[in-house]
Amino acid sequence: MSDIKQICERGKAAKYIMNGLDTQTKNKALLKVAETIVADMDEILAANDIDMKNAAEKNVKASLMDRLKLTVDRVNAIAEGIRQVADLDDPTGLVLEERVLPNGLELKKVSVPLGCIGIIYESRPNVTPDAFALCFKAGNSVVLKGGSDAINSNLAIAGSIRKALASVGIEPDVIQVIDSTDRNDTTTFMKMKDYIDVLIPRGGAGLIRNVVANATIPVIETGTGNCHVFVDETADMQMAADIIFNAKTQRTGVCNACESIVVHKNIAEAFLPVMKERLSVKDVEIRADESARAILTDSKIATEEDYGTEYLDLILSVKTVNDIDEAIAHINKYSTHHSECIITADTANAEKFLKEIDSACVYVNASTRFSDGFEFGLGAEIGISTQRLHARGPMGLRELTTYKYNVTGNGQVRS
Amino acid sequence: MSDIKQICERGKAAKYIMNGLDTQTKNKALLKVAETIVADMDEILAANDIDMKNAAEKNVKASLMDRLKLTVDRVNAIAEGIRQVADLDDPTGLVLEERVLPNGLELKKVSVPLGCIGIIYESRPNVTPDAFALCFKAGNSVVLKGGSDAINSNLAIAGSIRKALASVGIEPDVIQVIDSTDRNDTTTFMKMKDYIDVLIPRGGAGLIRNVVANATIPVIETGTGNCHVFVDETADMQMAADIIFNAKTQRTGVCNACESIVVHKNIAEAFLPVMKERLSVKDVEIRADESARAILTDSKIATEEDYGTEYLDLILSVKTVNDIDEAIAHINKYSTHHSECIITADTANAEKFLKEIDSACVYVNASTRFSDGFEFGLGAEIGISTQRLHARGPMGLRELTTYKYNVTGNGQVRS
Numbered sequence: 093m094s095d096i097k098q099i100c101e102r103g104k105a106a107k108y109i110m111n112g113l114d115t116q117t118k119n120k121a122l123l124k125v126a127e128t129i130v131a132d133m134d135e136i137l138a139a140n141d142i143d144m145k146n147a148a149e150k151n152v153k154a155s156l157m158d159r160l161k162l163t164v165d166r167v168n169a170i171a172e173g174i175r176q177v178a179d180l181d182d183p184t185g186l187v188l189e190e191r192v193l194p195n196g197l198e199l200k201k202v203s204v205p206l207g208c209i210g211i212i213y214e215s216r217p218n219v220t221p222d223a224f225a226l227c228f229k230a231g232n233s234v235v236l237k238g239g240s241d242a243i244n245s246n247l248a249i250a251g252s253i254r255k256a257l258a259s260v261g262i263e264p265d266v267i268q269v270i271d272s273t274d275r276n277d278t279t280t281f282m283k284m285k286d287y288i289d290v291l292i293p294r295g296g297a298g299l300i301r302n303v304v305a306n307a308t309i310p311v312i313e314t315g316t317g318n319c320h321v322f323v324d325e326t327a328d329m330q331m332a333a334d335i336i337f338n339a340k341t342q343r344t345g346v347c348n349a350c351e352s353i354v355v356h357k358n359i360a361e362a363f364l365p366v367m368k369e370r371l372s373v374k375d376v377e378i379r380a381d382e383s384a385r386a387i388l389t390d391s392k393i394a395t396e397e398d399y400g401t402e403y404l405d406l407i408l409s410v411k412t413v414n415d416i417d418e419a420i421a422h423i424n425k426y427s428t429h430h431s432e433c434i435i436t437a438d439t440a441n442a443e444k445f446l447k448e449i450d451s452a453c454v455y456v457n458a459s460t461r462f463s464d465g466f467e468f469g470l471g472a473e474i475g476i477s478t479q480r481l482h483a484r485g486p487m488g489l490r491e492l493t494t495y496k497y498n499v500t501g502n503g504q505v506r507s
Numbered sequence: 508m509s510d511i512k513q514i515c516e517r518g519k520a521a522k523y524i525m526n527g528l529d530t531q532t533k534n535k536a537l538l539k540v541a542e543t544i545v546a547d548m549d550e551i552l553a554a555n556d557i558d559m560k561n562a563a564e565k566n567v568k569a570s571l572m573d574r575l576k577l578t579v580d581r582v583n584a585i586a587e588g589i590r591q592v593a594d595l596d597d598p599t600g601l602v603l604e605e606r607v608l609p610n611g612l613e614l615k616k617v618s619v620p621l622g623c624i625g626i627i628y629e630s631r632p633n634v635t636p637d638a639f640a641l642c643f644k645a646g647n648s649v650v651l652k653g654g655s656d657a658i659n660s661n662l663a664i665a666g667s668i669r670k671a672l673a674s675v676g677i678e679p680d681v682i683q684v685i686d687s688t689d690r691n692d693t694t695t696f697m698k699m700k701d702y703i704d705v706l707i708p709r710g711g712a713g714l715i716r717n718v719v720a721n722a723t724i725p726v727i728e729t730g731t732g733n734c735h736v737f738v739d740e741t742a743d744m745q746m747a748a749d750i751i752f753n754a755k756t757q758r759t760g761v762c763n764a765c766e767s768i769v770v771h772k773n774i775a776e777a778f779l780p781v782m783k784e785r786l787s788v789k790d791v792e793i794r795a796d797e798s799a800r801a802i803l804t805d806s807k808i809a810t811e812e813d814y815g816t817e818y819l820d821l822i823l824s825v826k827t828v829n830d831i832d833e834a835i836a837h838i839n840k841y842s843t844h845h846s847e848c849i850i851t852a853d854t855a856n857a858e859k860f861l862k863e864i865d866s867a868c869v870y871v872n873a874s875t876r877f878s879d880g881f882e883f884g885l886g887a888e889i890g891i892s893t894q895r896l897h898a899r900g901p902m903g904l905r906e907l908t909t910y911k912y913n914v915t916g917n918g919q920v921r922s
Contacts, residue, residue, distance in 0.1 A: 108839065111863060193884060197873055206895050207865070285719070289895050304700070308719055310726065310896045331918040338920035424523065446913045448526060450622070458612055458916030467921070468912070469608060480621050480704050480909040481725045482897040494895040497883070498861045501873030503746040505753035506882070 096280045099235060099268050100208075100287035106233035106265040107208040107289075113262070115182040118229055121260050122178040126171040128256035129221065129249065133167055139248035140217065147241050155345065159216045160241055170221045170249075177225040180471045183489040184231045198500045203493045205231030207289030210281065212237045212303060214295040217245035223294075224253055224267045226474045230492035233266045235288060237281055239295075240273035247271055282307035294475050297402065312482060314475035317347035317430035318402045319460045322419045322445065324436035325356040329363050331457060332435040333370040336408075338459045339433070341374040345404050347476060348431050348453075348463040352399060352409040354419045357383065360412050364388050376406045383412035399426045416441050420448045427451055430478050431460040452478060452485035511695045514650060514683050515623075515702035521648035521680040522623040522704075528677070530597040533644055536675050537593040541586040543671035544636065544664065548582055554663035555632065562656050570760065574631045575656055585636045585664075592640040595886045598904040599646045613915045618908045620646030622704030625696065627652045627718060629710040632660035638709075639668055639682045641889050645907035648681040650703060652696055654710075655688035662686055697722035709890050712817065727897060729890035732762035732845035733817045734875045737834045737860065739851035740771040744778050746872060747850040748785040751823075753874040754848070756789040760819050762891060763846050763868075763878040767814060767824040769834045772798065775827050779803050791821045798827035814841045831856050835863045842866055845893050846875040846900075867893060867900035 113121075129136065140162040147157055189201040209232045213219045220236055227234040238246040246269050254264035270281060282291060285308045293303040297316045304311060321339060323332045339350035355363060364387045368378060379394040391410070398409040399422075413419045416434075423432050433455035434445040442456040453463040463486060465473025470488030477483045483491040528536075544551065555577040562572055604616040624647045628634045635651055642649040653661040661684050669679035685696060697706060700723045708718040712731045719726060736754060738747045754765035770778060779802045783793060794809040806825070813824040814837075828834045838847050848870035849860040857871040868878040878901060880888025885903030892898045898906040 108863070108865070111865075191884065193882070197877060199883060304723055310728075310894055312896070313725075328918070334918065334920055342921055442915070446915075448523070450523070450526075451911065453912045453914060456913075456915040458914055458919040459921050461921035462612060462914065462919070463912075467608070468614060469606060479725055481727070484909050485912050494899050496866065497868045497878075497900050498871075499868060499873060499877065500857070500861075500871040503743070503749065504873040504877070505749055506757055506874050506876035 096270065096272070096277050096284065097287075099270060100281070100284040102265045103208040103233050103235040103268055104287040106263055107205070109263045110205060110228070110231050110233050110266055113231070117262075118182070118231070119178040121257055121262055122174050122225060122229065124260050125221075125225070125253050125256040126174040126178075128259070129167065129174070129252050130171045132248070132252040133164065136167055136245065136248045136252065137162060137164070139244040142244045143217075143242055152241065156215055156241070160245070162217060162245060166218065170218055173222060174225045177229050177472060180229060180489055182229065183493045188495055195504050196501065197504055200498045201495050202498055203490075204496050206492055206494050208233045208235065208287060209492070210235050210237070210284070210288040210291040210309060212278065212281070212291065212293045212295070212299065213239065214299060215239040215241045217242040217249060219294060220246045220249045220269065221253065223474060224250075226472055226489060227492055228266060230489045232492060235268050235270065235281070237270040237278055243271065243273055279306050282309060285309045292475060312475070312477050312487070313479040314477055314487075315347045316402055316428045316478060317349065317476070318351050318400065318426060318428045319348060319430055320352045320354055320423045320427055320432045321350050321460065322354040322416075322423065322432070322434045323356060323359060323363055324416065324434055324438060324441055325358040326437040326441070327359060327363070327435040328437060329359070329366050332363060333366050335433065335435060335457070335459050336367055337370045337374075339461055340371065340376060340408055341406065342461055344406055346461075347402075348460050349404065350408070350433075350460050351401065351403050352411065352426070354411045354413055354422055355384065356416075356419070357412050357414055360384060361387055364410070371408065374406055376408055378408055378410055380410040381412055384410045402428065416444060420445065424448075424450045428478050430476065431455065431463040433458065433460050452476070511685065511687070511692050511699065512702075514685060515696070515699040517680045518623040518648050518650040518683055519702040521678055522620065524678045525620060525643070525646050525648050525681055528646070532677075533597070533646070534593040536672055536677055537589050537640060537644065539675050540636075540640070540668050540671040541589040541593075543674070544582065544589070544667050545586045547663070547667040548579065551582055551660065551663045551667065552577060552579070554659040557659045558632075558657055567656065571630055571656070575660070577632060577660060581633065585633055588637060589640045592644050592887060595644060595904055597644065598908045603910055610919050611916065612919055615913045616910050617913055618905075619911050621907055621909050623648045623650065623702060624907070625650045625652070625699070625703040625706040625724060627693065627696070627706065627708045627710070627714065629654040629714060630656045632657040632664060634709060635661045635664045635684065636668065638889060639665075641887055641904060642907055643681060645904050647907060650683050650685065650696070652685045652693055658686065658688055694721050697724060700724045707890060727890070727892050727902070728894040729892055729902075730762045731817055731843045731893060732764065732891070733766050733815065733841060733843045734763060734846045734848075735767045735769055735838045735842055736765050736848045736850065736875065737769040737831075737838065738771060738774060738778055739831065739834075739849055739853060739856055740773040741852040741856070742774060742778070742850040743852060744774070744781050747778060748781050750848065750850060750872070750874050751782055752785045752789075754876055755786065755791060755823055756821065757876055759821055761876075762817075763875050764819065765823070765848075765875050766816065766818050767826065767841070769826045769828055769837055770799065771831075771834070772827050772829055775799060776802055779825070786823065789821060791823055793823055793825060795825040796827055799825045817843065831859060835860065839863075839865045843893055845891065846870065846878040848873065848875050867891070
């Protein structure tokens with residue numbers, strides 16, 4: 093049984109050690125970590141095997157088993173991901189602003205690490221090395237609490253990372269894994285505000301809700317995406333069908349997948365059959381309001397609950413609206429403020445949608461699936477923020493930093 | 508009795524109205540608000556009179572009575588402050604970054620209002636118009652929960668503001684005051700996460716702790732300052748005494764006042780008597796560790812609790828250290844990460860202190876009293892953040908905004 097408080101105390105001490113490492117030292121350490129993880133392939137796969145067997149005994153469903161599974165290729169991909177992080181620019185130590193105040197004080201706003209970052213996640217063991225690499229590159233220590241399903245895999249990977257760090261003279265406690273599978277320990281962890289500076293939950297809506305309800309550490313909410321596509325009356329119907337097909341079916345279990353279509357009444361009769369035809373290739377189930385059901389007669393009825401649901405499955409809700417204002421109001425009411433799209437040929441409506449939709453990423457004539465740190469050119473991604481504080485949308489290395497004001501004087505006092 | 512949820516629902520609806528107001532409309536409205544507050548002088552002072560009488564009956568202490576009191580001059584100053592906010596640049600609608608992705612998508616990162624901001628504060632009624640003006644200028648709606656002592660003043664000021672807004676055709680619900688003095692309502696308010704985007708508590712450590720423990724809305728912590736001055740062995744002693752005198756005594760009840768001195772052992776014997784002499788003018792009580800008491804023989808002993816206390820009074824703790832590393836470790840352990848200072852003639856030590864001290868504002872040879880939005884040239888201040896997420900140190904208009912990504916394509920889908 094872990095002593096959560098002691099782990100967090102060590103994490104806090106380690107953040108001050110991190111602050112002393114220069115870019116070159118961090119990069120060399122990351123390359124050593126990548127090398128060591130590959131060298132420890134057998135141990136990591138053996139540990140993962142135990143997790144897979146335990147999960148099979150508990151009849152865990154196939155999609156979760158797939159997320160849990162590590163293979164030689166997947167471990168090599170993990171190491172390659174770490175090497176890529178070593179190649180990225182260091183986001184700390186940048187002078188963001190600089191000015192001399194009238195009294196002669198020299199003020200510099202400088203980017204610095206967030207500190208000690210807590211991450212709570214579910215069954216994917218690759219989050220352990222990915223999250224470590226990004227937090228480490230941005231100068232942070234991390235305390236990781238993964239899903240109990242993946243505990244052996246996580247401990248093996250973290251053990252490999254810690255060994256690599258120790259071998260290059262870096263305090264291994266810059267990464268720690270909470271090895272408890274007791275839910276009470278998770279709740280205790282969320283309240284370690286004196287030691288952990290920021291908590292990032294990564295996982296399903298239930299996990300996020302639990303963290304928001306119980307944490308006293310400041311939280312960055314990530315990853316719930318009830319994303320909408322609005323088909324305006326001037327939409328290119330072929331483009332609309334292509335974008336919806338991509339946003340709904342390219343990957344269904346992801347937060348930037350489309351879950352709901354809002355359609356202008358003037359295009360509904362022409363467009364909905366085209367859309368249905370396109371989606372039928374992947375057997376997408378459509379749940380529609382009464383107006384849309386008059387066109388798609390064999391659809392199920394969409395309830396209030398449907399409009400608020402992130403299906404993460406081959407299901408799509410459809411809502412008919414009288415105009416763009418109704419579309420925007422509907423979307424702002426039901427969305428999780430992640431990613432929304434308008435398909436339109438009307439520039440004024442495109443501008444209006446970009447301005448009035450209250451989401452992290454707002455698209456005109458493109459798939460919501462582009463909401464991603466790599467696609468946006470951030471070079472990395474620790475998650476996609478759906479809150480407004482600190483970071484919004486895809487978060488890369490820069491979003492794992494904060495800033496401080498350094499002020500240099502020669503005896504100035506305030507009068 | 509207020510219906511907290513209804514108020515918050517109206518606040519959320521009002522944020523979408525705010526988002527439609529251009530800069531000129533906001534500025535005209537602010538000038539009208541300033542004018543109306545002056546025109547309503549008699550009503551505002553009469554309401555404040557009721558609060559003052561109620562406070563006197565409850566034997567509220569003099570310093571709090573002074574914070575509560577409004578006068579003709581203070582109301583005029585409030586109006587002038589609002590006019591100054593109208594003069595500041597609009598922080599919204601700025602293109603923070605812009606790039607074309609390899610697939611042709613045009614990505615713009617644009618500054619937008621935070622949304623609906625909740626503010627919980629204590630007895631100063633001037634927070635009502637100040638906070639409104641800043642939030643409004645940055646495009647946000649606000650729900651304000653002031654101290655029960657100031658309820659009549661707050662309602663009178665908010666009534667005047669709402670009247671002014673209505674007279675220029677703006678929905679008055681962009682500012683609402685919760686008129687309940689029931690503490691349960693305050694707790695309910697902190698959990699209105701579906702409606703309020705950000706919660707900013709302004710007040711003493713107890714208020715901040717209560718909000719952090721109970722809020723589910725993301726919080727920006729402000730204003731607790733256990734600020735340190737470290738007198739290094741190479742310090743100019745006269746400069747050190749001047750800065751400490753200023754930081755400790757210029758205003759004692761403020762978060763950027765100095766509460767603790769850390770002194771290098773090699774300068775302690777020469778410096779501490781100079782410091783004591785300087786502080787004796789204001790009868791500052793000194794609580795010192797054993798080494799310092801050997802020099803300042805009539806000082807009280809400093810306890811662990813002293814080192815963790817923000818006195819907000821004419822009291823100062825003193826800690827002797829062997830070197831700068833011990834000074835930095837002590838400060839990082841006990842500070843509230845607000846503002847700390849080193850007095851030194853050693854450039855390497857100055858650099859080390861700036862890098863390793865984990866606080867929002869770090870000073871070399873200048874008073875901690877400069878930690879202030881106006882002094883830093885931000886043009887305004889809604890508070891001083893002591894957390895790392897979103898904003899750190901003095902927060903002006905820009906810190907009342909977030910951003911969104913606007914992405915424009917011509918049919919792009921993800922492959």
